[in-house]
Amino acid sequence: MSQQSLTFAEFQKHIAGRYDAADRERGWAKTFAFFIEEVGELATALAGEGKDPENLREEFADVLAWLCTLANISDVDLCDAVAKKYLGKDRPEGTK
Amino acid sequence: MSQQSLTFAEFQKHIAGRYDAADRERGWAKTFAFFIEEVGELATALAGEGKDPENLREEFADVLAWLCTLANISDVDLCDAVAKKYLGKDRPEGTK
Numbered sequence A, B: 001m002s003q004q005s006l007t008f009a010e011f012q013k014h015i016a017g018r019y020d021a022a023d024r025e026r027g028w029a030k031t032f033a034f035f036i037e038e039v040g041e042l043a044t045a046l047a048g049e050g051k052d053p054e055n056l057r058e059e060f061a062d063v064l065a066w067l068c069t070l071a072n073i074s075d076v077d078l079c080d081a082v083a084k085k086y087l088g089k090d091r092p093e094g095t096k
Helices: A008-026 A028-047 A053-073 A078-087 B008-047 B053-073 B078-087
Strands: none
Touching: A008 A028, A008 A053, A008 A078, A008 B008, A008 B078, A028 A053, A028 B008, A053 A078, A053 B053, A053 B078, A078 B008, A078 B053, B008 B053, B008 B078, B053 B078
């Protein structure tokens, strides 16, 4: 897949292809705990003095990957979700 | 933009186009707090009895939108971040 034009659908499918069996076996609650662990690491990276751009980028990637996993095991299509909420005619004005 | 093939870059740009000035003015710490508020709402939706698919989808969208905002004001390209971490030759094997 092209990395320049990576779609939500492609990444969600990629994560499912590699990890879906283990992710579904683990279930949403433990997966949510792992997601939160990555969110904590992102907070640390954001708050760090003399931020390390490479580490910050990696923590964003990890949070996004675990969010994709949560969506996969919840049978939620992220593209569909954001399109409906943020790109449709009923999208919020001014604030998210 | 096509909703069927929405890319990370398109969504990140869309969010920046609508909210970037306010988001940068608010700063990363308050924005992170708003992100966490949405993460909490996602937890509530995941844990709910008789899960509401529409609400669950919306909470995923909100978490993803605020993660995009955090990335925007941190000057992180999410596509680049996940491509390097999860699609490159040094991607993790077996576990995320």
